[in-house]
Amino acid sequence: QVQLQESGPGLVKPSQTLSLTCTVSGGSISSGSNYWTWIRQPAGRGLEWIGRIYPSGSTNYNPSFKSRVTISVDTSKSQFSLKLTSVTAADSALYYCARGSSRITVFGVESRFDYWGQGTLVTVSS
Amino acid sequence: QSVLTQPPSVSAAPGQKVIISCSGSSSNIGNNYVSWYQQLPGTAPKLLIYDNNKRPSGIPDRFSGSKSGASATLGITGLQTEDEADYYCGTWDGSLSASVFGTGTKVTVL
Numbered sequence: 001q002v003q004l005q006e007s008g009p010g011l012v013k014p015s016q017t018l019s020l021t022c023t024v025s026g027g028s029i030s031s032g033s034n035y036w037t038w039i040r041q042p043a044g045r046g047l048e049w050i051g052r053i054y055p056s057g058s059t060n061y062n063p064s065f066k067s068r069v070t071i072s073v074d075t076s077k078s079q080f081s082l083k084l085t086s087v088t089a090a091d092s093a094l095y096y097c098a099r100g101s102s103r104i105t106v107f108g109v110e111s112r113f114d115y116w117g118q119g120t121l122v123t124v125s126s
Numbered sequence: 127q128s129v130l131t132q133p134p135s136v137s138a139a140p141g142q143k144v145i146i147s148c149s150g151s152s153s154n155i156g157n158n159y160v161s162w163y164q165q166l167p168g169t170a171p172k173l174l175i176y177d178n179n180k181r182p183s184g185i186p187d188r189f190s191g192s193k194s195g196a197s198a199t200l201g202i203t204g205l206q207t208e209d210e211a212d213y214y215c216g217t218w219d220g221s222l223s224a225s226v227f228g229t230g231t232k233v234t235v236l
Contacts, residue, residue, distance in 0.1 A: 046128055
């Protein structure tokens with residue numbers, strides 16, 4: 001059973017960089033068509049996809065974050081990480097890491113997030 | 127800001143059926159597969175439906191999904207109190223080159 005666990009500071013000052021790590025266990029971070037993703041949820045609001053990384057290091061980011069976000073992977077540690085720069089109070093949220101899978105077919109892209117971490121709350125405040 | 131639109135809430139009595147809609151466009155639902163997630167209070171989302179209508183192992187057949195054009199629906203039959211949760215649709219958006227989620231729907235069992 002794949003398990004994911006987020007870790008990192010729960011409090012970040014405005015204008016600084018938010019840094020989180022997700023540790024994957026119970027399965028290989030390097031397996032096939034899977035990728036690793038960050039999703040956040042502001043209090044009382046919906047889910048927002050931040051970006052993803054494949055084991056190869058290839059990334060895709062939500063255009064809303066593109067200039068501020070970096071996702072990296074360390075396969076030797078079975079970890080992947082999120083860095084979000086120049087944070088404001090609007091970046092306060094519950095941050096989830098998850099495993100995704102995606103396949104391109106003639107009928108479109110199949111995609112899903114099948115394993116999630118429990119989430120870690122990040123508050124941006126001075 | 128979500129590009130997929132869901133009703134904020136739906137409700138029904140135990141044993142009844144609810145249907146949750148998810149409306150998008152040709153750049154997302156119209157040309158890609160849809161997944162659905164259940165988020166029980168205070169917990170992480172859980173995959174409920176993928177590839178429009180497939181259920182992961184362990185998900186009861188009371189949950190079903192369908193897609194037509196640029197819209198998708200999640201149906202829950204035989205509603206139970208433990209189904210009270212927030213439900214989100216999700217898909218890939220080819221124009222954004224990003225995964226997108228719906229606005230979320232709160233299901234209340236009366």
